[in-house]
Amino acid sequence: MPSRPQPTSPLSVRRGEIWRTAAEMINAQGYDATSVNDIARALGMTKAGLYHYISGKEALLYEIMSFGMDQTEIAVVTPARAIADPAVRLREIVMRHACLVMRTRGSMTQLVHEVRRLPQHARKKIDRRMRVYFDLIRDTLAELKTAGRLRDVDVTVATFSLLGMIMWLPRWYRRGGSLSADAVAADLADIALGGLLRPPRHRTRHNRGPQPRRLRLLKADNPR
Amino acid sequence: MPSRPQPTSPLSVRRGEIWRTAAEMINAQGYDATSVNDIARALGMTKAGLYHYISGKEALLYEIMSFGMDQTEIAVVTPARAIADPAVRLREIVMRHACLVMRTRGSMTQLVHEVRRLPQHARKKIDRRMRVYFDLIRDTLAELKTAGRLRDVDVTVATFSLLGMIMWLPRWYRRGGSLSADAVAADLADIALGGLLRPPRHRTRHNRGPQPRRLRLLKADNPR
Numbered sequence: 459m460p461s462r463p464q465p466t467s468p469l470s471v472r473r474g475e476i477w478r479t480a481a482e483m484i485n486a487q488g489y490d491a492t493s494v495n496d497i498a499r500a501l502g503m504t505k506a507g508l509y510h511y512i513s514g515k516e517a518l519l520y521e522i523m524s525f526g527m528d529q530t531e532i533a534v535v536t537p538a539r540a541i542a543d544p545a546v547r548l549r550e551i552v553m554r555h556a557c558l559v560m561r562t563r564g565s566m567t568q569l570v571h572e573v574r575r576l577p578q579h580a581r582k583k584i585d586r587r588m589r590v591y592f593d594l595i596r597d598t599l600a601e602l603k604t605a606g607r608l609r610d611v612d613v614t615v616a617t618f619s620l621l622g623m624i625m626w627l628p629r630w631y632r633r634g635g636s637l638s639a640d641a642v643a644a645d646l647a648d649i650a651l652g653g654l655l656r657p658p659r660h661r662t663r664h665n666r667g668p669q670p671r672r673l674r675l676l677k678a679d680n681p682r
Numbered sequence: 683m684p685s686r687p688q689p690t691s692p693l694s695v696r697r698g699e700i701w702r703t704a705a706e707m708i709n710a711q712g713y714d715a716t717s718v719n720d721i722a723r724a725l726g727m728t729k730a731g732l733y734h735y736i737s738g739k740e741a742l743l744y745e746i747m748s749f750g751m752d753q754t755e756i757a758v759v760t761p762a763r764a765i766a767d768p769a770v771r772l773r774e775i776v777m778r779h780a781c782l783v784m785r786t787r788g789s790m791t792q793l794v795h796e797v798r799r800l801p802q803h804a805r806k807k808i809d810r811r812m813r814v815y816f817d818l819i820r821d822t823l824a825e826l827k828t829a830g831r832l833r834d835v836d837v838t839v840a841t842f843s844l845l846g847m848i849m850w851l852p853r854w855y856r857r858g859g860s861l862s863a864d865a866v867a868a869d870l871a872d873i874a875l876g877g878l879l880r881p882p883r884h885r886t887r888h889n890r891g892p893q894p895r896r897l898r899l900l901k902a903d904n905p906r
Contacts, residue, residue: 488712612865649877
């Protein structure tokens with residue numbers, strides 16, 4: 459497998475195009491029905507030309523998935539890690555991941571299931587990288603739970619529910635339709651945070667803000 | 683295509699086994715890589731025996747999807763329609779659909795994407811049935827929106843977010859693990875309703891319930 463160049467180099471940009479086109483074709487017609495020949499033709503390359511970038515179909519699938527994980531790390535994980543407040547971090551994760559999925563038409567997201575096609579050692583590497591991302595969300599939710607800010611739900615169920623909302627986007631979101639990606643990402647974040655964080659009235663007594671002023675006046679001014 | 687018998691007849695039960703086994707095999711190894719021969723072998727039948735129940739692989743895929751829609755109608759749609767309050771109905775939809783997906787190990791759910799393999803007329807029929815279910819959720823959310831009980835989110839985004847949470851279950855939920863299906867369904871419903879319904883403090887003035895009794899007393903008894 460060729461070594462990976464810097465993400466902004468021309469070689470890397472060309473590879474990005476290849477991975478995205480291949481991912482879209484595999485999503486549309488299935489892994490088995492997509493040949494290296496088909497992918498080369500769609501890219502306007504010869505099969506030999508494509509083999510300059512890839513070493514085979516399985517290796518291509520691995521490269522596509524690694525590319526997807528690279529993108530998630532750059533666009534979601536690294537910026538999110540820089541945020542101290544777990545609720546703000548959670549919103550940022552949802553917004554950024556949703557935008558990435560919609561921007562790339564979910565070409566990588568939909569391939570997640572095809573990890574089963576990879577040989578054991580390649581599958582393990584991808585699984586490990588997915589786990590790092592999963593843990594970022596899970597740890598953020600656990601932090602909110604410790605602070606009494608999470609609803610009374612299981613942290614694992616909460617993590618997968620949030621991922622499901624995002625990972626389902628490619629099944630329905632169409633670019634250029636009536637809904638902008640930014641608006642969809644903001645709605646997703648509102649639904650996710652609303653669904654996971656306790657509303658103020660459910661907070662335990664020590665988490666409540668001060669009592670409303672008029673009620674306090676009532677007690678002081680009206681002794682019955 | 684053979685006509686469909688009553689759901690409880692022995693023929694129908696045998697067909698249910700066939701659809702489920704075939705669905706699991708297609709999920710595990712892909713549609714192209716699964717032959718009618720493989721499915722017959724997994725069921726302990728001859729290929730000729732299996733052809734007593736099916737007329738080909740495409741027809742089989744259509745039958746599996748129709749079976750999945752039948753199950754959704756019986757277990758989710760019909761009981762949900764009987765519920766007048768839209769919030770109670772919404773909880774029931776989430777709980778019932780999530781339980782169905784976990785009980786059947788998502789064998790039907792994961793096949794949703796394969797609808798693209800069907801010939802045009804068959805695909806249209808399945809799409810129409812899916813649309814009926816989608817509309818049940820969307821109409822329920824629209825009803826909540828009219829009543830001022832929905833968060834300020836787009837109803838279509840909300841419907842797909844809710845479906846995403848449920849449809850993602852087969853990707854992670856394992857029966858016999860530490861989480862019971864009932865507990866997961868209840869958490870999913872809490873997250874979905876928490877994420878979609880306005881918390882009381884966010885309701886607009888005309889949608890608020892009666893003012894707390896003491897505050898009204900304050901206004902009557904304390905004229906300043």
